Amino acid sequence: MGFEPKSTILDSDQIRRAIKRISHEITERNRGLTGVVVVGIRRRGVYLAARIAKYLESIEDTTVPVGALDITLYRDDFQVASNNAPVVGTTEIKEDIHDRIVVLVDDVLYTGRTVRAALDELIDFGRPQQIQLAVLVDRGHRELPIKADYVGKNVPTSENEQVEVRLTELDGKDEVILGEVTS
Amino acid sequence: MKRLDRKDLLGLEGMSAEELKLILDTAQSFREISERPVKKVPALRGKTVVNLFFEPSTRTRASFELAEKRLSADNVNISKSTSSVVKGESLRDTAENLQAMKIDVIVIRHSASGAPHFLASLLDASVINAGDGAHEHPTQGLLDVFTLRDKLGDLNDKKIVIVGDIAHSRVARSNIFGLVTLGARVTVCGPPTMMPVKIEDLGVSVETDLRRAVEGADAVNVLRVQLERQNVNLFPSLAEYSVIYGVNKDIVAGMKPDGVVLHPGPMNRGVEISHDVADSDRAVILQQVTNGVAVRMAVLYLICEGARESAFDEPAEVEQQLNTKSV
Numbered sequence: 367m368g369f370e371p372k373s374t375i376l377d378s379d380q381i382r383r384a385i386k387r388i389s390h391e392i393t394e395r396n397r398g399l400t401g402v403v404v405v406g407i408r409r410r411g412v413y414l415a416a417r418i419a420k421y422l423e424s425i426e427d428t429t430v431p432v433g434a435l436d437i438t439l440y441r442d443d444f445q446v447a448s449n450n451a452p453v454v455g456t457t458e459i460k461e462d463i464h465d466r467i468v469v470l471v472d473d474v475l476y477t478g479r480t481v482r483a484a485l486d487e488l489i490d491f492g493r494p495q496q497i498q499l500a501v502l503v504d505r506g507h508r509e510l511p512i513k514a515d516y517v518g519k520n521v522p523t524s525e526n527e528q529v530e531v532r533l534t535e536l537d538g539k540d541e542v543i544l545g546e547v548t549s
Numbered sequence: 550m551k552r553l554d555r556k557d558l559l560g561l562e563g564m565s566a567e568e569l570k571l572i573l574d575t576a577q578s579f580r581e582i583s584e585r586p587v588k589k590v591p592a593l594r595g596k597t598v599v600n601l602f603f604e605p606s607t608r609t610r611a612s613f614e615l616a617e618k619r620l621s622a623d624n625v626n627i628s629k630s631t632s633s634v635v636k637g638e639s640l641r642d643t644a645e646n647l648q649a650m651k652i653d654v655i656v657i658r659h660s661a662s663g664a665p666h667f668l669a670s671l672l673d674a675s676v677i678n679a680g681d682g683a684h685e686h687p688t689q690g691l692l693d694v695f696t697l698r699d700k701l702g703d704l705n706d707k708k709i710v711i712v713g714d715i716a717h718s719r720v721a722r723s724n725i726f727g728l729v730t731l732g733a734r735v736t737v738c739g740p741p742t743m744m745p746v747k748i749e750d751l752g753v754s755v756e757t758d759l760r761r762a763v764e765g766a767d768a769v770n771v772l773r774v775q776l777e778r779q780n781v782n783l784f785p786s787l788a789e790y791s792v793i794y795g796v797n798k799d800i801v802a803g804m805k806p807d808g809v810v811l812h813p814g815p816m817n818r819g820v821e822i823s824h825d826v827a828d829s830d831r832a833v834i835l836q837q838v839t840n841g842v843a844v845r846m847a848v849l850y851l852i853c854e855g856a857r858e859s860a861f862d863e864p865a866e867v868e869q870q871l872n873t874k875s876v
Contacts, residue, residue: 436578439592439620439850453551453571454578454850459585490587 368548369528375503375521378540384518385414388500389421391516392469399426401466401495405433407484408455410473413535414502418471433459435470440483457487464492473531475501478512503542505529553851557669557676560685561726569727573695576840576847582619583842593622596853598654599647602679603629606658608814608838609679609689613656616845622654644668653853657681675852683717688848689813690723692841693770694731696833699840700809701767705732710762712794713772713821714743714783720813721772725751738762739772739794742783759794766804770811771796771822787820797823801831809833
């Protein structure tokens with residue numbers, strides 16, 4: 367299965383501004399950063415979470431703990447055949463999240479199933495006071511009742527399109543591309 | 550490589566370096582689960598595992614049981630003394646009856662080499678070998694390799710010594726297969742009466758003098774003297790064995806300064822390993838036990854995933870739906 371790029375949704379400057387804005391929104395909505403923990407969903411959410419935490423720290427001059435979730439073991443499609451099941455990665459939640467405000471970070475919000483899995487996994491670590499969701503791109507087509515609190519960009523897509531997020535840490539540069547899935 | 554294309558795990562013989570690394574990497578991720586406040590993930594929810602133990606075991610059995618529970622699988626434990634085996638039921642009938650109850654995985658320990666292979670060819674359920682006679686004990690081999698890799702990094706060209714009763718040891722054989730495949734230099738050491746003929750053919754070197762064997766070694770894996778498997782006297786006395794082949798402080802001093810000592814348990818303290826070595830910080834024996842749970846979780850997860858793959862052989866359409874950014 368291939369991927370044919372059609373257009374750039376966000377370039378590196380736009381990604382930087384979006385993450386900065388989201389960071390300000392997080393600070394504003396929570397009236398500061400008391401109790402805030404940022405948790406990224408593997409893989410790209412983790413890098414976005416680290417960037418958000420860095421901005422948050424510069425906005426409020428405080429430290430913000432960062433964690434990582436690997437949701438592979440909480441997927442709802444284990445019983446269904448798929449050839450793209452990822453290798454299981456490590457979850458790192460070092461902070462006690464009980465009574466904290468957890469900001470969950472992912473790159474693309476689509477069906478909502480990843481977020482569902484992440485919520486289940488997070489709650490196995492404790493009972494946060496609140497869980498909020500930040501995504502770089504919301505492309506619609508939800509299959510579960512899930513909504514993001516902070517969105518970098520809303521992008522209307524069709525179901526046979528694909529959104530690819532590329533980040534410097536993994537892919538050498540920052541960009542979000544909309545493309546067509548080719549068989 | 551992302552998946553293990555196997556229905557069963559019967560031994561490490563013939564397993565590729567790629568397959569070994571997939572299991573070890575997956576185990577690395579699973580290790581963290583046992584550190585959580587809630588030590589459980591839903592990955593194998595709805596799967597049924599039977600632990601069929603025809604030989605006594607504390608570690609392996611508890612380790613498998615915990616691994617299954619931490620993956621949310623349901624499990625049933627059967628041991629020889631409490632089963633219909635005492636009424637004379639054959640292994641085949643026992644296994645077929647269990648399969649008739651629609652189970653997914655059988656973990657079997659048996660005193661006969663090849664018993665797990667027999668079941669694997671007979672059953673649709675996956676079979677995991679938890680030790681068969683003097684043949685193999687693959688999950689022990691994997692957890693030893695995992696612990697060694699954790700301590701020493703890449704095992705390529707590392708010198709690993711296995712000391713003790715090589716002939717009767719399934720742990721030795723699984724270790725040899727795994728370590729040689731990953732490029733380690735393996736030396737086996739033990740009394741000539743406990744050394745199989747042509748063991749060199751497995752790619753190891755043989756040394757009967759323990760002091761010479763451990764010279765510059767990165768690790769020594771000390772095998773248990775298996776008193777229960779000895780019908781004939783293979784050495785004159787335990788005291789003599791301890792003097793010539795016991796791993797003590799002096800022996801450890803001959804290894805590399807940061808070399809580690811492994812033991813699969815249960816230890817005969819004062820026989821094959823001295824008290825001071827067993828309790829020293831060079832010994833990684835309890836870390837092996839901790840890692841054992843993670844390794845068995847990885848094996849169960851990958852075997853169930855592999856079995857699922859072969860159950861669905863027309864994935865194109867489903868895959869299309871699933872091949873998305875989100876799950």
